[in-house]
Amino acid sequence: MSTSKPQVNVNEDYEKLYGFHVAERSVFKSEPGLDETKVKQISGMKGEPPWMLQQRLRGYQHFMRKPMPVWANTELLNSIKFDNIYYYLKPTQKQSESWEDVPPEIKETFDRLGIPEAERKFLAGVSAQYESESVYHSMHEDLQKQGVIFLDMDSALKEQPEMVQRYFGTVIPPADNKFAALNTSVWSGGSFIYVPKGVKVAMPLQAYFRINAKNMGQFERTLIIADEGAEVTYIEGCTAPTYSSDSLHSAVVELIALPHAKIRYVTIQNWSKNVYNLVTKRAVAYEAATVEWLDGNLGSKLTMKYPGVYLMGRGARGEVLSVAFAGDGQHQDAGAKMIHAAPDTSSVITSKSISKGSGRTTYRGLVKVYPGATNAKSTVRCDALMLNPESRSDTYPTMEIDEKRVSIGHEATVSKVGDEQLFYAMSRGLTExxxxxxxxxxxxxxxxxxxxxxxxxxxxxxxxxxxxxxxx
Amino acid sequence: MTKESSLLHVDNLHVTVDDKPILNGLTLTVEAGTVHAIMGPNGSGKSTLSFVIMGHPKYTVTQGRILYKGEDLLALAPEERAQRGIFLAFQYPTAIPGVTIANFLRAALRGVRGKDVPVKEFRETVKTHLKALGIPESFMNRYVNDGFSGGEKKRLEILQMAVLGPSLAVLDETDSGLDIDALKTVAAGISALRNPQRGMLLITHYQRLLNYIKPDVVHVLVGGRIAKTGGPDLALELESKGYQGFKPATEPGDPAELGGRGSPIAAGGGTVRK
Incomplete structure (x- = not known):
């Protein structure tokens, strides 16, 4: 029998496919590091209303005040050099509605990533963010006619000021955590979606986030509101060039599913291995609404992300289905939060993680049931697969159940790629x-x-x- | 026919697991077209023999050899053995969640043949065998052994054997964990696969499988060696008298010679321990 172990290789072609970069381009780039003047400068350049500036300044204060988390991978967290990061880089004067109008080097980048092609084939709308701003945006006409709003967040603040003010920061307040506070202070770009009552968007809307510059910080802000009975699927993808110095991505995503609405949010996170990916994602689901997070984490140096659903109305349903892959030097610290605050609510968490070489995966989850959330049901399943002896996987499931009439299940498996599985398949003629x-x-x-x-x-x-x- | 050119020739095989000796000089020859039953009590080394023939890495051969059609089997990786026509029906088949039986079987057939099998041909082959085994076609979309009952697992083993069409099939306790109806179906499936080119090694603790598949030769395995070899009647004898009368042979040698020495003691003789 052969002695060399087979290797599962994720992102073998990363350098060629995604790790490239083009000449840096900007019409404005802030100095590295963050202070209050820069926060004001960003807000001023964007011509924002005073309430948003106040929000940003609150975020900034919380960011400065809050200590670094003392859990997860503190060694990596504490090696982030906040003073080296560029917090705002505006690549173009304005957003385009046609790829032809996008500057050539940026268009070339998105062409290589296959975005225009995907748009032609199966997407109802696309937003492409490059560094800090959305450079391209489009949506099918028929969706516009049905009243669907799909904008980058900056445009939404101008065109839908009331709706943005009403919902912005309501699911994830500025003080939520250090990185949500950071995002609140310097956010730029991201998506705003509103789907009117009863409108079901059949094809997915997609946003693609690309970092090109070195030491870049990308802080998009996304807010999706599905009105009563509405349905929408949103997909986000992201990649970055491979640099020897670190970049920082810290997004905030808020979802609001009004009664009987359904939101499915799909992420394929594939940042280069020099990107810190510290993201806060949370949804509120009202009566009989459903929110599903499909979360794939392949890239980044350190990811900390725990998509949550607050089940606020009777019969609301939340699901997190995630896959994480950690190769050499990567740590995927991911999980889910399900908060049952109403009767007959249900949640399912399925976490699949693979660690290879010195890679490390962590499942960190919370299921909380408040008193009165009778007949709440929750199922948690975590499966970890370790490919090498030095690979690492940890599971931290937390359950806080304050209601007796509930049904909660938890199952966790940790396995190596089974010798017995391998032998079984090989006995059928497959190579190792x-x-x-x-x-x-x-x-x-x-x-x-x-x-x-x-x-x-x-x-x-x-x-x-x-x-x-x-x-x- | 010489033993060198037999379908399977196991010669004075000594095997350890974690330095613990399991097989202690096992010798056995199977010719094409014959069905051999290997019977023995728990811990006698039955499953070890099947895993060693298939090449499980956990088992260490310390002495002896296995020839398959004259070729040194121990030099080959498990998949190379499969490619040469050896098949093992597992006692405890492993689940591979997320992999459909259809995909698994197709990959197996490609592996065994060394080339891709056209979809149409694959479908037709599988369809025929599914029908013969009384398995619904929807079975093909289930994940390999994932959440299967004992009967379903064993049926899948026989389906794989039928589709892959081996020259030598080793069936490890294929009857265990089956109710009588499932046993009949599985046994009928195995019997249908008997042919003059194919040799079979039925490994079993109980005689009941042999009510449905009549073996040509029956061996009694005790303490890692063949203690006795005989015809189908030997299985019936074991059924009535149990294994207690057999003790492992103390020296390696010709199995025929061992057969005499390890013969059952007088009825009622429960005092001799193995």
Whole structure:
């Protein structure tokens, strides 16, 4: 039997496909580091109303005041050099509605990433953010006619000021955590979506976030409101060039699902390995509404992300289905939060993580049931797969159940790619590499099968396998 | 026919697991077209023999050899053994969540044949065997052994055997955990796969499987060695008298010779311990 172990390789072609960069381009770039003047400068340049500036300044104060988290990967967290980060970089004078009007080097970047092609094929709308601003935006006409609003957040603040003011920061307040506070103070770009009552958006809306510059900080802010009975699927993807110095991505995403609405939020996070990805994502689901987070984390140096759903109305449903892959030097600290605050609410958390080499995955989750949330149901399942002896995986599930009439289930498995599984497949004529590939792809299948086909193909392509030392 | 060119020739095989000896000089020859039953009590080394033939990395061969069609089997990786026509029906088949039986079988067939199998041909082959085994087609979309009942697992093993069409099939306790109806179906499936080119090694603790599949040769395995070899009647004898009368042979040698020495003691003799 061969002695060389097969390797599952994720992002083998990252350098070629995503890790490239083009000449830096900006019409404005702030000095590195953050202070109150810069916060005011960003707000001023954007011509924002006073309430937003106040919000930003509150965020800034909380960011400065709050200590760094003392949990998760403190070693990596404490090595972030906030003074080296560029907090705001405006790449173009204005957003375009046609790819032809996008500056050539930026268009070339998005062409290489396949965004215009995907848009033609299966998307109802696209927003492309480059550094701090959205450079391209479009949406199908028929959605406009139905009253669907899909804008970058800056445009929304101008065009839909009342709605933005009404909901902005209501799900994730400025003081929520250090990085949400940072985002609140320097946010730029991101998506705003409003789907009117009863409107069901059949095809997904997509946003793509690209960092190009070195030491960049990207702080998009997204707010999605699905009115009563509305349905929408939103997909976000992100990549960055590989640099030796670190970049910082810290987004805030707020979802509001009004009664009987359904929001599905899909993320394929594929930042380069020099990006800190510290993101706050939370949803509120009212009566009989459903919020689903599909969260795929392949890239970044350190990811800390725990999408949550506050189940506020009777019969509301929340789901988090996530896959994390941590290769050498990566730490995916991800999880979910389900807060049951009403009767007959239900939640499902399925976390699948794979760690390889010195990679580290952590599941960190909270299920909380408040008194009176009778018949709440929650199922948590965490499966961790470790590919090498030095790989690491930890599970921190927290349950706070303050109501007796509930049904809560938790199941966690940690496995190495089973020798027995490998042998079983090999006894059927598969090589060790083929067997390993099959087992790993089977492991993430519950996630992949929920993705739109095009993304499923992409993800299967990213998670590939080669025999170490073998040709091809 | 010489043993060198037999379908399977196990010669004085010594095997350890974690330095613990399990097989202690096992010798066995299976010719094409014959069905051999290997019977023995728990811990006698039955499953070890099946895993060693298939090449499980956990088992260390310390002495002896296994020839398959004259080739040194121990030099080959498990998938190479499968490619040469060896199949093991597992006692405890492993689940591979997320992988459909259809995908698994197709990959297996490609692995065994060394080339892609056209979808149409694959479908037709599978369809025929599903029908013969009384398995609904929807079975193909389930994940391999994931949440399967004992009967479903064993049926999937036989389905794989039927589709892959091996020259040598080793069936490890295929009857265990089956109710009588499932046993009949599985046994019928196995019997249907008997042919003059194919050899089978049925490993079983109980005689009941042999009510449905009549073996040509029956071996009794005790303490890691063949204690006795005989015809189908030997299985019936074991059924009535149990394994208590057999003690492991103390020296390696010809199984025929061992057969005499390890013969059952007089009825009622429960005092001899293995």
């Amino acid at each position: 590499a083929e067997a390993m590939n099959m087992i790993v792809n089977g492991f993430i299948e519950p996630f992949v099968k929920e993705l739109p086909l095009e993304y499923a193909v992409e993800l299967n392509r990213l998670v590939q396998l080669e025999m170490e030392g073998a040709v091809g």
